[in-house]
Amino acid sequence: MPDDVMLEVADLHAFYGESHVLHGVSLTVPKGEVVTLLGRNGAGKTTTLRSIMGIVPRRDGSIRMEGTETVGLAPHRIPRLGIGFVPEERGIFSSLDVEENLMLPPVVRPGGMAVEDIFRLFPNLKERRRSQGTKLSGGEQQMLAIARILRTGATLLLLDEPTEGLAPVIVQQIGRVIRELKAKGFTILLVEQNFRFAATLADRHYVMEDGRIVDMIPNEQLEANMERLHEYLGV
Amino acid sequence: MFEFLGVPPQALFGQLLLGLINGSFYALLSLGLAVIFGMLNVINFAHGALYMVGAFTAWLMLQYLGIGYWPALILAPLVVGLFGIILEKTMLSRLYKLDHLYGLLLTFGLALILEGMFRHWYGASGQPYRIPDALQGGRNLGFMFLPNYRGWVVVASLVVCLGTWYAIERTRLGAYLRAATENPVLVQAFGINVPRMITLTYGFGVALAGFAGVLAAPIYQVNPLMGSNLIIVVFAVVVIGGMGSIMGAIVTGFALGLLEGLTKVFYPEASNIVVFVVMAVVLLIKPAGLFGRER
Numbered sequence: 001m002p003d004d005v006m007l008e009v010a011d012l013h014a015f016y017g018e019s020h021v022l023h024g025v026s027l028t029v030p031k032g033e034v035v036t037l038l039g040r041n042g043a044g045k046t047t048t049l050r051s052i053m054g055i056v057p058r059r060d061g062s063i064r065m066e067g068t069e070t071v072g073l074a075p076h077r078i079p080r081l082g083i084g085f086v087p088e089e090r091g092i093f094s095s096l097d098v099e100e101n102l103m104l105p106p107v108v109r110p111g112g113m114a115v116e117d118i119f120r121l122f123p124n125l126k127e128r129r130r131s132q133g134t135k136l137s138g139g140e141q142q143m144l145a146i147a148r149i150l151r152t153g154a155t156l157l158l159l160d161e162p163t164e165g166l167a168p169v170i171v172q173q174i175g176r177v178i179r180e181l182k183a184k185g186f187t188i189l190l191v192e193q194n195f196r197f198a199a200t201l202a203d204r205h206y207v208m209e210d211g212r213i214v215d216m217i218p219n220e221q222l223e224a225n226m227e228r229l230h231e232y233l234g235v
Numbered sequence: 236m237f238e239f240l241g242v243p244p245q246a247l248f249g250q251l252l253l254g255l256i257n258g259s260f261y262a263l264l265s266l267g268l269a270v271i272f273g274m275l276n277v278i279n280f281a282h283g284a285l286y287m288v289g290a291f292t293a294w295l296m297l298q299y300l301g302i303g304y305w306p307a308l309i310l311a312p313l314v315v316g317l318f319g320i321i322l323e324k325t326m327l328s329r330l331y332k333l334d335h336l337y338g339l340l341l342t343f344g345l346a347l348i349l350e351g352m353f354r355h356w357y358g359a360s361g362q363p364y365r366i367p368d369a370l371q372g373g374r375n376l377g378f379m380f381l382p383n384y385r386g387w388v389v390v391a392s393l394v395v396c397l398g399t400w401y402a403i404e405r406t407r408l409g410a411y412l413r414a415a416t417e418n419p420v421l422v423q424a425f426g427i428n429v430p431r432m433i434t435l436t437y438g439f440g441v442a443l444a445g446f447a448g449v450l451a452a453p454i455y456q457v458n459p460l461m462g463s464n465l466i467i468v469v470f471a472v473v474v475i476g477g478m479g480s481i482m483g484a485i486v487t488g489f490a491l492g493l494l495e496g497l498t499k500v501f502y503p504e505a506s507n508i509v510v511f512v513v514m515a516v517v518l519l520i521k522p523a524g525l526f527g528r529e530r
Contacts, residue, residue: 053424079426091421095413103407104414105425152425 005066006031006156006187007052012061014044014051014211021047023211024061029156034178034188036198039208040234045191046088048208049158052189053085054078065156080108084149088160088191092141094134098125101133102148112153113184121177122147139170146177157181160191175200195233207232242500248379250496256385256454258492259392260447264469265476265484266396267443270403273416273479274436277327277338283466284346285441287459289315289448291353294362294457304367308449315445320438327437328430346463353459361456388450395446396485403481412436416479471514477527487525 007029014022022044029035037045051059054075063070065081079085084105093101102118102125119126122143128136136144142162149157159178163171171194178188178201192198198205199222207215209232217225264282271279292311296302302310322345330337366384373382403409415422415429423429448462455461468491476487491510499506517525 055420055424074428075423076426076428079424085421085424087421087424091418093414093417095417096410100410104410104422106427108426149425 004031007189008064009052010062012051012059012063014047014056015058017057021211022051025213027206027213029187029189031187032185033203034182034190034201036190036192036202036205037208038192038195038198038205038233043208044211045208046160049160049191052158053083079154082109082153082155084152084154084157086145086149086157086159086162088164090141090145092133092136092144094132096133097129098131098133098136098144099129101144102151105148105152107152109153113150115151118147118150121180139166142166142174156187156189158189161193163192163194163197171197195229244378247500250500251493252379252381252385254493254496255389255489257495258489259389260451260465261469261472261492262396262485262488263392263443263447264465265472265488266399266481267440268469268473269479269481269484271437271440274412274433275327276335277342278335279440280339280343281345281349282441282444283462284349285315285319286444286448286465287353287462288318288349289445290452290457290461292445293449293452294364297364308446311449312442312445316438316442319441320434323434323437350459350463357459359459361458364452364457366453384453388454391450395443400481400485468510471510475514475517475524477524480524480526483524483526
């Protein structure tokens with residue numbers, strides 16, 4: 001595998017009980033890029049991220065993080081390879097205050113962002129350090145969910161629909177944050193429904209349908225492929 | 236001397252002290268149950284039996300190894316905790332994917348087996364355990380006589396309960412525990428070994444029961460059934476306080492002990508059922524318990 005590949009997923013199958021959800025997903029995330037997974041509801045985008053984190057009941061195939069095979073690793077070992085996860089439901093803990101939420105994920109390798117730098121990126125969070133995590137607004141909770149994995153030294157960030165249900169102003173703000181993170185050298189795999197948002201950030205787009213990758217479109221060819229994309233996404 | 240509502244103060248304070256002693260044990264035991272339920276979603280019916288095992292471990296250590304009260308106060312909870320870790324690893328951990336009822340049945344069965352074994356070996360009559368020399372005797376507080384050992388039990392229980400509360404609510408390790416109680420899968424996805432946390436939590440919860448057992452040994456006799464007599468009241472305490480609430484378990488434990496003591500003074504006939512009356516009322520008005528959060 002070339003050195004510039006961060007994550008390589010090959011022929012990934014995932015199962016929830018009897019139901020076979022992913023049917024041979026393959027994708028590559030190069031270092032330093034923002035890659036999106038587009039697709040309709042139920043196409044398997046979230047399951048793909050959860051499979052990468054090892055938190056689906058069963059998965060087969062190959063998922064390599066910087067060359068290390070993770071299928072077969074215990075779930076708590078996978079983030080320690082340098083992967084940070086922001087789940088779809090944001091996963092802010094109500095029994096923890098904002099600062100405790102921020103400090104919860106253990107540092108997995110050196111080189112994470114300092115807390116002061118995180119607060120500079122998300123000034124709202126600093127003001128509300130002592131609030132209960134779930135008392136924050138939806139946008140602030142999303143910021144917190146992103147902020148807490150920047151401390152850990154993770155170099156690959158998996159973001160599951162960070163803009164879902166948020167007001168346009170907040171969506172813009174999150175777009176700015178993601179651009180800034182990319183400039184800092186983070187590699188990002190982003191699940192999105194909102195491809196207009198994704199188009200402003202991403203280097204390439206994978207399109208999913210029924211648990212399979214059906215297309216890969218580099219961002220510079222997005223305009224030329226707009227019609228195809230509309231068809232995939234049914235918009 | 237003055238009387239209070241027709242009750243001599245000696246009797247009033249005496250019963251309040253007895254209530255406080257009982258409350259000390261209710262608090263320690265319901266705290267362990269609450270910690271275990273929060274993390275494992277298992278109602279640990281073996282809790283009373285493990286309290287008894289803690290007391291017997293101290294007694295056996297003294298009888299056969301010459302290990303006295305103070306070392307036993309540390310060693311017996313460790314033994315019980317280790318036993319709990321083995322139980323969790325080999326049996327309980329297989330049941331998490333099933334209904335809560337299976338964990339309850341397993342721990343209930345374990346309680347019966349443990350009690351049966353100790354009854355078989357040591358009979359149903361109690362074994363005496365001497366109060367350690369340093370805590371013999373008592374002191375006159377002016378309004379009442381306080382046996383030193385009983386004072387020690389209340390203090391030790393308070394310190395351990397509040398220490399546990401602090402560790403869970405105010406430290407980083409406690410934050411892991413609270414987070415994993417709420418969303419274990421996500422905590423795992425941050426790189427924390429949740430199955431090991433669950434095992435250690437069970438070990439810690441039952442070690443608290445073991446500790447309570449050692450504290451109880453010099454007060455009550457060391458008896459194979461001492462746990463099952465107590466545990467029913469403790470379950471009522473947990474229901475009143477609210478499942479999974481740490482401070483709720485502590486406060487409710489002490490408060491109900493005191494309430495029982497007061498009832499003994501003013502209406503002794505009701506003293507054995509007052510806890511259950513409170514439980515019924517709380518369940519009617521606030522089903523999640525006084526300190527519980529609706530899930």
